[in-house]
Amino acid sequence: MPIYTSPFGDHPILSTSVFTRLFAPRSDAPGDVGGFPASLPAFVDAATGTSLTRGQLRAQSLSLAYGLKHNPNTSPLANRGEVVLIYSPNSLAWPVVLFGSVAAGLRCTLANSAYTSHELSYQYNDSRAKLIFTSEEGLPVARAALAESGVPNKDIDKRIIVLGNDLRWAGGPSAPRSPAAAGLLKLEDLLGKGELKEEEKFEGDLAHETTYLCYSSGTTGKPKGVETTHQNVTTIMDMVGSLFPPLTAGVDVILGILPFFHIYGLGKLLHYPFTRGCPVVIETRFDPVRFCAYVAKYKATLSLVVPPVLVILARHPVVDDYDLSSLKVLISGAAPLGYNLVKTVTDRLLSRRRGGTFTITQAYGLTETSPTTHMLPLKDAIRKIGSIGILLPNLEARLVEDDDGKVDAGEGQPGELWVRGKTVMKGYLNNPTATANAITSEGWFKTGDVAIRDSEGYYYIVDRRKELIKYKGFQVPPAELENVLLTHPDIADVAVIGLESAKEATELPRAYIVHAHPEKITTARAKAEFANGVVKWMETKVARHKYLRGGVGVIDVVPKR
Numbered sequence: 001m002p003i004y005t006s007p008f009g010d011h012p013i014l015s016t017s018v019f020t021r022l023f024a025p026r027s028d029a030p031g032d033v034g035g036f037p038a039s040l041p042a043f044v045d046a047a048t049g050t051s052l053t054r055g056q057l058r059a060q061s062l063s064l065a066y067g068l069k070h071n072p073n074t075s076p077l078a079n080r081g082e083v084v085l086i087y088s089p090n091s092l093a094w095p096v097v098l099f100g101s102v103a104a105g106l107r108c109t110l111a112n113s114a115y116t117s118h119e120l121s122y123q124y125n126d127s128r129a130k131l132i133f134t135s136e137e138g139l140p141v142a143r144a145a146l147a148e149s150g151v152p153n154k155d156i157d158k159r160i161i162v163l164g165n166d167l168r169w170a171g172g173p174s175a176p177r178s179p180a181a182a183g184l185l186k187l188e189d190l191l192g193k194g195e196l197k198e199e200e201k202f203e204g205d206l207a208h209e210t211t212y213l214c215y216s217s218g219t220t221g222k223p224k225g226v227e228t229t230h231q232n233v234t235t236i237m238d239m240v241g242s243l244f245p246p247l248t249a250g251v252d253v254i255l256g257i258l259p260f261f262h263i264y265g266l267g268k269l270l271h272y273p274f275t276r277g278c279p280v281v282i283e284t285r286f287d288p289v290r291f292c293a294y295v296a297k298y299k300a301t302l303s304l305v306v307p308p309v310l311v312i313l314a315r316h317p318v319v320d321d322y323d324l325s326s327l328k329v330l331i332s333g334a335a336p337l338g339y340n341l342v343k344t345v346t347d348r349l350l351s352r353r354r355g356g357t358f359t360i361t362q363a364y365g366l367t368e369t370s371p372t373t374h375m376l377p378l379k380d381a382i383r384k385i386g387s388i389g390i391l392l393p394n395l396e397a398r399l400v401e402d403d404d405g406k407v408d409a410g411e412g413q414p415g416e417l418w419v420r421g422k423t424v425m426k427g428y429l430n431n432p433t434a435t436a437n438a439i440t441s442e443g444w445f446k447t448g449d450v451a452i453r454d455s456e457g458y459y460y461i462v463d464r465r466k467e468l469i470k471y472k473g474f475q476v477p478p479a480e481l482e483n484v485l486l487t488h489p490d491i492a493d494v495a496v497i498g499l500e501s502a503k504e505a506t507e508l509p510r511a512y513i514v515h516a517h518p519e520k521i522t523t524a525r526a527k528a529e530f531a532n533g534v535v536k537w538m539e540t541k542v543a544r545h546k547y548l549r550g551g552v553g554v555i556d557v558v559p560k561r
Contacts, residue, residue: 001398001408007457008242008393013422014234017202018211019103021234022274023058033058036249036277044281045092046255046294050172051279057095060170060191062199064100067190073158074185077130080105080200083213085124086261087111087142088135089284092170093163093187094260095270097133102211105200109213109225110261112474114543117144125149127213127225127429133161133187136178162186207231210426214263216367217468217477225429228263232370235422236267237275239394243375245302245329245361249277253326255300256280257291257309263367264333264473268304288312292322299326306334306473307341307505310360314344325353329378333363333371334473336461339385341505364388364461368438368445370423373397374459387458388451395421397459398444399451405440409452414462417451418444469498472506474545481548484541485511488534492516493558499550510550511538514558527554 014021026035038055045051052060068078078084084101086108088094101108109127111120113135124132124145134142139162146156162184165175169188202209207230215223247254254273258265273280281298283290286309294300310332313319327349342360349358361381365371376389391397399415401407409415424445427435439445450463469476478496485494493514498507513534521527531552538548 001405004391004397004399004453004457006242006391006393006395008390010394011235011238011242013231013394014238015204015207015231016234017102017199017207017230018233018271019061019099019199020201020203021237022099022271023054023061023199031055034274034277040249040277041279042274043092043095044279044298045167045170045172046281046283046290046298048167048172050092050167050170052092052095052170054274054277056170057099059195060096061099061103062195063191063193064096064187065104065196065199066194068100068104068106069196070193071185071190074131074161074190077159078104078106081107081209083107083109083127083129084131084133085109085111085120085127085129086133087113087115087120087138088133088163089113089137090256090260090265090282091135091163091284092167092172092282093133094282097163097187098260098270103196103199105202107210107213109215110266111215112261112543112545113138113259114545115141116541116543117141117148118541119543120145121148123215123223123225126223131159131161133163135163136165136181139178139180139184157184160184161190164188202230207234208426210429212266213429214261214266214367216263217475217480222477222480222483223475224431224434226263226367227426227429228367228370229426232423232425233267233271235394236370236372237271239392239423240272240372240375241276242393243377243390244272245331245359245378247273247276247278247302252276252278252301253298254278254280255283255291255294255298255303257283257286258304258306259285262334262473263371264304264365267371268331288316289318292318292324295324295327296322301326302329302331303327304331304333307332307337308472310337310341310345311503311505314341314348319348320352324349325356328357328359330360331363332360333365335470335506337362337386338505342381342385362388364459366447368425369419369421369447370425373419373423376458380458384458387454387460389459390457391459395419395423397453399453400446405444412452412454414450414452416465417447417449417459417461419447420444469496469507469509471498471509471545471549472504476507476509476546478509481509481511481538481542481546484538485513485534488537490516490520490530491534495558497550501550508550509546509548510553511548512553512555512558514555518556521554530554 025032031038033054399409
């Protein structure tokens, strides 16, 4: 069977903790933090300009770790190996909370900041989390989720740590506190009480312990906790540099718009730029006007995006109102990228500058692979447009025609992409059956995506075996939506699919439903009203990215195989 490798040489595999890999000095130079001066900015709050240097981030992280282990409210729940849940939009507090928790030896499960209380409760229980870090705006949902999880009322507020809008802990401006947060433990209450002398260590075999739990639906079914280990993360940080656009400390600035709870943002914004000494300017949520304004203000040179962001950059008039000439590279991931969209955005941005370069390239990966497995080199971004690029070093790949892996696709022929290497997850949390279905006994992870490989070693995703719908880079499992819809009293059966939207460069979830009492909706008008009602009803049950934007169709029967 053909096993493909990368044209780039493999990197040494480290067996150490994420925190040690990021923050340990690489030289004898005083003030060395992770191989760069402690004084270099690491993260910047885009709205206020408040920044954390590398040295400050290390100190704040070790301070938070100390606070978690010594505060009487948190210390019983913050023993090594316990799980904390982070439920918040992007903020300057995120890297402190994440790396502080890792330094304390905790595992972090990262929840979509748009989740409903029911969705958050599911992840809290499934991950066996003990504490929730939440933004002020997320407080009502966090409290409701803990109640749904069976936490006694008297203990609910003891499980919450609030990440407020006040940035004085980072040397930034003050902000009004939400009355809802009165009496709750806040991030700043855990800082400044001391520092761990050193982080909890995960050396040697301990590097295989889980550190992050992002949630993925895999190829089918309900969201599952993906066990990402310390070694998974340190390996991807080292090997992705072979294909990632070069970053120069003191020159390059990354504008971070991807959500940190997603593996794409987690890896490529919170981790990788730090290894290159480059700051990440944090935008709380993507907004076209703010995006352009922050590129201009901070002279951002690179940003990671998803195709719907490129759709906005191709059409929105605000692009013409700001100087975006500092922007050299956009890296698109999480969904396929088309030629026309790339050309339109590239032509538009280049037409507004004198000289210089601008390139849109593409990468591919999955939560289960930490995430990146392929990347398209800048030099080939136009010549190989539509390709996900070349396999990263330290990885092997197969293209398989059958479910059992006995038949491999020929050159240029489609097959399911299987990947093997040190960045493949440990497994799905508490789900050995799903793990066994996803990872073979020989260590091959089945991506569920169908690809072809051309004669030059460039891969193209051409189809999908898995049921998953991708809405603007977010996973939408049809089975999950179907289960929710079946709780509607007037729905007898349902099927959810993804509709391709060329206009929005994404898939839209659409439901086909069977009314429990079809005699009540015999006219076209009655069916349309019922369908619209179901769309609105779903918006009260699921996070925004799971809305039925593709609409609802009323049918007589759902075809069964």
